[in-house]
Amino acid sequence: MASSLEKTSTFIDGEVSYWYRDIGLPALRPALPGATSVDVAIVGGGLTGLWTAYYLKAAAPDLRIAILEKEFAGFGASGRNGGWLSAEPPGEPSRYAKTHGIGSVVRLQKAMFAAVDEVIRILELEGIDAQVRKDGLLHVATTPSQRARLAKRMPHLRMYGWSERDLQWLDAAELAERVKIAGAVGATYSPHCARIQPASLVRGLAAVVERMGVAIYEGTEVTEVQPSRVVTRQGRVRADFVIRALEGFTAGLKGFKRTWLPMNSSMIVTEPLPARAWDEIGWEGAELVGDEAHGFAYCQRTRDGRIALGGRAVPYRYGSRWDERGQTMSGTFDQLRAQLARLFPSAKAVGIEHAWAGVLGVPRDWCASVGLDRDSGIGWAGGYVGHGVTSTNLAGRTLADLVLERDTDLVTLPWVGRRVRQWEMEPVRWLAVRGLYLAYAAADRRERASGSATSSLIATVADRVSGRR
Numbered sequence: 001m002a003s004s005l006e007k008t009s010t011f012i013d014g015e016v017s018y019w020y021r022d023i024g025l026p027a028l029r030p031a032l033p034g035a036t037s038v039d040v041a042i043v044g045g046g047l048t049g050l051w052t053a054y055y056l057k058a059a060a061p062d063l064r065i066a067i068l069e070k071e072f073a074g075f076g077a078s079g080r081n082g083g084w085l086s087a088e089p090p091g092e093p094s095r096y097a098k099t100h101g102i103g104s105v106v107r108l109q110k111a112m113f114a115a116v117d118e119v120i121r122i123l124e125l126e127g128i129d130a131q132v133r134k135d136g137l138l139h140v141a142t143t144p145s146q147r148a149r150l151a152k153r154m155p156h157l158r159m160y161g162w163s164e165r166d167l168q169w170l171d172a173a174e175l176a177e178r179v180k181i182a183g184a185v186g187a188t189y190s191p192h193c194a195r196i197q198p199a200s201l202v203r204g205l206a207a208v209v210e211r212m213g214v215a216i217y218e219g220t221e222v223t224e225v226q227p228s229r230v231v232t233r234q235g236r237v238r239a240d241f242v243i244r245a246l247e248g249f250t251a252g253l254k255g256f257k258r259t260w261l262p263m264n265s266s267m268i269v270t271e272p273l274p275a276r277a278w279d280e281i282g283w284e285g286a287e288l289v290g291d292e293a294h295g296f297a298y299c300q301r302t303r304d305g306r307i308a309l310g311g312r313a314v315p316y317r318y319g320s321r322w323d324e325r326g327q328t329m330s331g332t333f334d335q336l337r338a339q340l341a342r343l344f345p346s347a348k349a350v351g352i353e354h355a356w357a358g359v360l361g362v363p364r365d366w367c368a369s370v371g372l373d374r375d376s377g378i379g380w381a382g383g384y385v386g387h388g389v390t391s392t393n394l395a396g397r398t399l400a401d402l403v404l405e406r407d408t409d410l411v412t413l414p415w416v417g418r419r420v421r422q423w424e425m426e427p428v429r430w431l432a433v434r435g436l437y438l439a440y441a442a443a444d445r446r447e448r449a450s451g452s453a454t455s456s457l458i459a460t461v462a463d464r465v466s467g468r469r
């Protein structure tokens with residue numbers, strides 16, 4: 001066993017994610033054999049594409065549906081994420097309220113609460129073992145300023161549908177009964193979150209969708225999306241409806257370079273912790289844990305007793321590029337290791353077994369959208385800003401309703417049909433994101449050092465300038 005959070009002798013950087021090391025990388029399904037025609041062509045085999053196919057096929061078994069996937073289903077963020085099946089909405093609620101009113105945001109929030117249970121229901125129904133366990137979500141403050149931010153957010157969330165039952169305040173002692181985080185001074189707890197093994201979920205869902213009769217073509221890169229047509233290297237696919245489900249990879253599609261910024265998120269996972277470390281940490285449940293730093297870290301205790309921790313680390317690559325099969329950028333490992341050591345000093349004696357990166361989609365207003373343009377037949381969903389695991393399910397159901405022209409509550413949720421301006425050209429894009437996260441790092445350092453309950457002005461200004469809040 002390695003010590004002091006060093007890389008173990010079996011350490012791997014990339015190879016998609018630790019979650020695939022756990023279950024094994026899949027063999028590829030056959031590529032598109034040539035030009036063809038279907039009713040619905042879905043571009044991207046992540047959770048957005050798969051959930052859309054699932055609900056479409058369940059409602060209309062005769063529909064001919066094809067999923068076109070560049071690598072393999074679950075290769076993207078859906079197979080690399082932190083495993084938070086969480087009801088937190090993608091984006092700042094007040095943004096949706098501005099265009100659709102508070103009542104519609106409350107509806108979105110209730111739909112998110114229900115979507116966590118819907119995913120769990122489908123996993124049980126379809127026999128998918130994704131290591132799901134619904135023990136809730138903890139947001140932990142480790143400085144007075146983080147505590148003040150968390151406390152301030154509670155009445156804000158109450159307004160948008162979070163009742164006393166949905167969101168509770170924990171003082172440091174109450175938090176320690178669940179999990180001991182170094183320096184914790186308070187936390188919020190919500191029961192609406194489950195731990196999942198991301199690769200098991202997405203691969204399990206792909207197998208189910210395929211059994212339902214959906215064609216999944218892997219190793220099939222889409223180069224262009226046009227009305228009623230998808231262009232691939234293997235041939236064209238004609239379709240009444242074309243669904244764009246590429247999230248963080250959207251920038252790779254012709255004409256979409258500045259639609260959603262591909263934001264990096266990276267993770268590390270430890271070796272299994274020895275029993276004495278778990279005795280010190282507690283954490284007997286499967287609560288998901290996030291800190292309240294501006295540079296946010298998210299964690300899960302895995303089923304086999306490891307800690308998986310993620311954060312932004314190096315947030316963006318110039319020119320909207322992304323990683324090579326999950327390989328992290330220089331500096332990422334050290335940043336994540338420092339966050340882990342800060343939150344869980346009892347884990348310091350173990351080694352790190354794996355690190356990986358992925359991309360998620362960030363729209364210019366940091367809010368997600370789902371839509372279908374009836375004239376062109378082109379639909380889309382994404383821009384979940386790091387809250388995609390549950391949102392993809394809600395988005396998939398919504399897209400199915402839009403395609404089938406069903407007049408449901410989902411198709412009037414405030415994220416439906418949302419159009420947002422594009423990101424700036426480079427180098428402004430790169431400078432803005434780099435500046436934002438440098439400001440966050442400086443703000444976190446300052447808040448830790450000062451012990452003040454007031455949030456650092458640098459972070460507030462950075463949020464405003466970047467359009468994040």
Ligand SMILES: Cc1cc2nc3c(=O)[nH]c(=O)nc-3n(C[C@H](O)[C@H](O)[C@H](O)COP(=O)(O)OP(=O)(O)OC[C@H]3O[C@@H](n4cnc5c(N)ncnc54)[C@H](O)[C@@H]3O)c2cc1C
Pocket residue numbers: 043044045046047048049068069070071072073074075076077078079080081082083084085086220221222223245246247248249252253264265266267298310357358359360361381382384385386387388389390391392
């Ligand atoms: C490290 C990390 C941690 C995260 N943690 C969480 C979390 O804990 N909870 C949460 O809610 N959200 C989290 N997210 C975000 C969440 O995982 C995503 O928002 C969600 O999985 C997006 O699903 P998707 O299907 O839209 O996109 P993806 O899963 O990225 O799928 C897109 C697919 O399109 C394919 N593709 C790319 N280009 C092409 C092309 N040209 N042609 C055909 N196919 C193509 C890709 O290979 C990929 O399979 C995290 C993201 C990352 C990267």
